[in-house]
Amino acid sequence: MRLLRPLHLAALTVALGAPALAGAGEVKGRVRYAGTPPPPASQPVTKDRGACGESAPDESLVVSGGGLANVVVRIVAPGAPVEPRALTLDQRGCRFVPHVQAAPAGSTVALLxxxxxLHNVHGWSGVATAFNVPMPNPGQRVERPLARPGPVRVGCDVHAWMSAWILVVDTPFHAVSDAEGRFAIQGVPPGRHTAIAWHERMGERIATVVVPATGPATLELSYP
Ligand SMILES: [Cu+2]
Incomplete structure (x- = not known):
């Protein structure tokens, strides 16, 4: 029994240390839409109604319970190593799914x-074409690179109402707000950081967040 005692002490130390570190490096919070949002809009579907339905929701401003969806929140972190990711942008019922996503430069997006x-997926970096892919076949899958930071607006040349955005970022620390405006970013180093929120219609908001050595940091952002 005497030999076991150091092991018990080690286990106790780990157990006591764990709660203090819970949530360390996490930046979480909510993006609020202050004021009364405009009523949800829909766009007319002018062709392929068999596959596309009669109307399509306008997803460019989605507010639920005061929370703003589809905001990309990122933490500025020069020099932090970024891991390329493999995104997927699906087309279902003549809508892009998801409407907004983000990934570091050097990632790829698989268009489905x-x-x-027939869809024709057309990505734009500003006024320059980032990719332009005719997709006549059901189940078709084509990968394209996301080369440089900035917003990529994605449309379909066949169906004018189809719209999606990919924000290509230069930091590993980023997240997209959910339907209630909530977001969580993991693994942020302790210290004072600049946070940038981006929304496709309302642009950027800048805030400061201080990440403690233990426990999560809370970041509240507000539009318009
Ligand atoms: Cu289309």
């Missing part, structure tokens, strides 16, 4: 056609 009709 989940519909039984």
């Amino acid at each position: 056609n989940g519909d039984p009709i």
Whole structure:
């Protein structure tokens, strides 16, 4: 029994240390939409109604319970190593899914056609074409690189109402707000950081967040 005692002490130390570190490096919070949002809008579907339905929701401003969805929140971290990721942008019922996502430069996006009709996926970096992919076949999958930081606006040349955004970032620390505006970013080093929020219609907001050595940091952001 005497030999076991140091092991018990070690286990106790780990158990006591764990709660203090819970949430360390996490930046979480909510993006609020202050004021009364405009009523949800829809866009007319002008062709392929069999596959696309009668109307399509306008996803450019989605507010639920005062929270703003589809905001990319990122933490500025020069020199932090970034891991390229493999994104997926599906097309279902003549909508892009998801509407907004983010990834570091050097990542790839796999374009999928989940519909039984022709789509033509057209990505724009500002006024320059980032990719332009005709997708006539159901189940078709085509990968394209996301080379440099900045917003990529994605449309379909066949269906004018289709819209998605990919924010290509230069930091590993980023997240997209959910339907209630909530977000959580993991692994942020302790210290004072600049946070940048980006929304496709309302642009950027800048805030400061202090990440403690233990426990999470809370970041509240507000539009418009
Ligand atoms: Cu289309």
